[in-house]
Amino acid sequence: MTTETIPQAPAPVQSRGNRKQARRNTLIGWTFILPNFIGFLAFTLIPVLAAFALSFMEWTSFSAPKWVGLANFQRMLASDSFWIALRNTVVYAVGHVPLTMALALLLAMLLNRKLKGIGFFRVAIFFPYITSLVAVAVVWNMLFSPDNGPINQLLHSIGIADAPGWTSSSDWALPAVIITSVWKDMGYYMVLYLAGLQAIPTELYEAAEVDGASAWQRFWNVTIPSLRPTTFFVVVMLTVSSFKVFDLIVVMTNGGPGRSTTVLSQLIYQEGIGEGKFGYSSAISLVLFLIVLTVTVLQFKIQQRRER
């Protein structure tokens, strides 16, 4: 992973002075990282590694773990529930990530201006994220109500006779959850984009306008490239949080109807602390981790290629 773009000019380490410089840099780098790293190592990394080790064992949390090799993984690959949850998680991520990202960026640009009362509007956009999940679930389920919900009434009025059953239908429950989660999360990511937009030098827009660039061209040639580091962060965080989605699904559909909205982290929770099969649940989380890692590395590479 040393391939990530580093804007600094690469300093070939050859001469003695340079080597000394490199050692000094390492030392300085570590002093910056250390305060966070010690806490991170002790309280996150070690337990995570322990959990990964458990995926090759059988452990009920009450007695000593027993080595079982790949048995947990074999069981997982043979399990319908795993594949259904994996499929649901991927579908959720594919829907949730681009939609949230696009809307968050749109909102951030809309709210990145000096207007009277802009603070109020920014807060309002953030509200879904801080509204009680129960309230979100009840109200959205009401909106999605198949017979007399406002959403289906609207669909009926524009001539769609066969409106979906949303949360009471296996086919439509996941889209309903995606819509709700996009609505809920876009304010959160808007905050990140809002911060990212502050870093774009105004001169870039001025220069572009002098060159006669249209608004669209300015957006495409100035805003988007300048936001690339923020976008990378947003995409990675969105991907990670989509693959880990838990709370909203538990409150809104609890995985139903049937298994149509069951996701991986629910499975991890149920199998692990719910039923005491910690080895098996760790195996699932190892797979989840590898998937997200692959996606993240791919995004790294894409970002790096773009910047070349």
Next chain:
Amino acid sequence: MTNMAEDLKAEAPFGAGTALPSPTGRTNRSSREKKARTTDYVIYGVLAVLVVALMVPFIWMLSSSLKENNQVLTVPIQWIPSEFVWSNYADIWTRIPMMGYLQNSLYLAVIITCLQVLTGSLAAYGFSKVRFPGRDVLFLAYIGTIAVPWQAYMVPQYIMMQNLGLTNSFNALILLQAFGAFGVFLMRQYYMTIPDELCEAARIDGLSEYGIWARVILPLSKPALASLALLTFVNTWNDYMGPFIYLTSNRLWTVQLGLRSFVGQFDAEYAMIMTGSVISVLPILVIFLIGQRYFIQGIATSGMKG
């Protein structure tokens, strides 16, 4: 001068977002002002519609907090309470030690946020502006752990904390949450947008790396610091599972645990839960209104010019 520039900038994203006719060439100032004003009106219109769409569940929450408990989850949904039960807002302080819970939440959120912002922005500097071998692999390990759901490692983590004698204390949660990878990642990405020439110039001026971090980078990254602080605060404030697992004594409980204590084995007191939720949103609003002031255009640019 800056106003002009901001107007220009303000137009750009908006035009892109809603496909208004793009400004062609140079226009004179008065028509520009007129145009800006119309743009403002359109934006206000769009925002107003948006706000309503976003607030609906919150309004239900507010209305439920003013109902008798057995009137909350009715079919069909009832938007206006048949009878306003204002006493919910008085009762909640005595039904549960709400004040204590609020203080506990605030304590945790403030400490964790401060530590996260401080250590995160420090580490981010190391990951973005200092080159040393193994840096990117280490960074990847940071991001990687974000991808592991907490449900997967919370029991090993708990056993470890128990052996360290840290469970049932605020310290456990502070240590667990203050050193997360989130802040490091967020700040690193923001630092990447700050040109390295600035650091180089500072180095030539004789500033140490720590000096550059404190005097050049930090002032430039106010918007990112504000968003990191805001998001960390909100996440800590709203966290339920972490405090639930680590805080056993009732006197250590946070607001989110307090609210869940209205959920019984077979039913729940939703009116009280909604009342508490409304109260617990207020501190977040204050923090947000303070934090969002740092999302002002030009901070970064003006710094770079200098």
Next chain:
Amino acid sequence: MKRRTFAALALAVTTSLGLSACSGAAGGPAEPQGQNGKTVLTVSVWNYEGTPEFKALFDAYEAANPNVDIQPVDILADDYPQKVTTMLAGGDKTDVLTMKNVIDYSRYANNGQLQEIGDVVNSVGKDKLATLDAFDINGKYFAAPYRQDFWLLYYNKDLFKAAGVDDPKNLTWEEYAALAKKLTTEANGKKVYGTYQHIWRSVVQAISAAQNGKDQNSGDYSYFQDQYNTALDLQKSGATLDYGTAKSQKTSYRTMFETGQAAMMPMGTWYIAGVLQAKKDGKTNVNWGLAPMPQKNDDGKVNTFGSPTAFAVNKNASHSDEAKKFITWAAGEEGAKAISKIGVVPAFQSDAVKDAYFKLDGMPTDDLSKKAFTPDQTALEMPVSDKSAATDKVLNQEHDLIMVGEKSVTDGIAEMGKRVKSEVLGQ
């Protein structure tokens, strides 16, 4: 300058908060400390404030044993088993563990996390404790039940009177369904449902297993057929609230019954304490009565199902002997008296306790209500087995699909069998 003041302010706030929080409690009730010479007994409980039976038991026990100080370890009801599991994994020393249901019990007991307390059970009297069989693991007992909830039919006497129908005596399921349809009315836009069947799978499955004498871990579920047909028929005819709506709107069964939106409601005995309290506080004026659950056969026998709650001693308990002494008391007659005073049904069977129960203020005293209280047979809601948790999950998911109408009853039942056999029983 500005930045500095802000930083100073933040620092000041942080430290003052730190001090106030460290100086204890931040306003919350401080944990009582063991006073001079008293033995401190810790008991894990859920939702201490909202579950008055615990306080009733502890206060009475402390009054009878002045040398003991009971400290509840208060855990939220929602995720109680998860927290207890985590605590135990960390080697927690809480003395008495409350078993919320038999599934958790079987898990802890089978994993050697609980002490054997056969002597406690013997001294209370094996024949006196309802559903004690549930706790028998190869002839050994690792917990003793103190509370025993079972299902019966709540009904709204006023709505019955208004419709001019008799009280629901000795109903079969067909009669119950017909009655529900008859009681369904709609006037002035207010709909009254003949009955409210809550979304829990037990409303269909556990009662069906109980009345057919079947085991829900068997992998064969054809006996659910009739019960599902009844449930779906009620829903289709509008005599009960639609399952999808009830689930997505998180409909509260208490709201349905206390606001007079449902004339009947099959529900557990735990709700007696709830409805008594609501009436006392003036939050409802429902004129309620109890009747036995509707039956499969009309032979006059009442079969229902229930779920006991029990106390167990932690393997790592600091005070094992004190813990056993407490459980002997709590599961016995004294404990039974203490909890029946607040409307909770004890596991300890005695006429004296039952009579005292019906003397509670606000309790319906008609014969039908009393009859409802003495079912002929009470099966366990879910068998005690290490398979129960996994089976429960599968049955829940398929229940969902049948009730929203995505799967036919036959297909759904077939799928349950197939999945339980392959995913749980490993056949």
